[in-house]
Amino acid sequence: MGKKKERKAKSKTKHKSTQKYKYYTVEGENLKRNKNFCPKCGPGVFLGARKINDKIVYYCGNCFLSQEKKE
Secondary structure, rough: OOOOOOOOOOOOOOOOOOOOOHHEEEEEEEEEEEOOOOOEEEEEEEEEEEEOOEEEEOOOOOOEEEEEEEE
C-alpha cells in the first residue's frame, strides 16, 4: 500500500475582495464612474492607478495595457 500524503496547511490570511462599490458614486439618480475603462478591453474592465514620481500610471490587469499621464 502507498503512503499517505501530508496535507498543506490552510492559509491564515484572508483574501481581499475588490470592493466594487468604491468604483461608483451616486449623484441624484445617476451613477458616476470613479475609474476609467480600458480602451482595448471595453466597458466592464477598469484601469488601476498608481503614482510614480510625478506621473500617474494607469494599468489594465486583463490585457496588461499601461498608460502614463503627467499630473
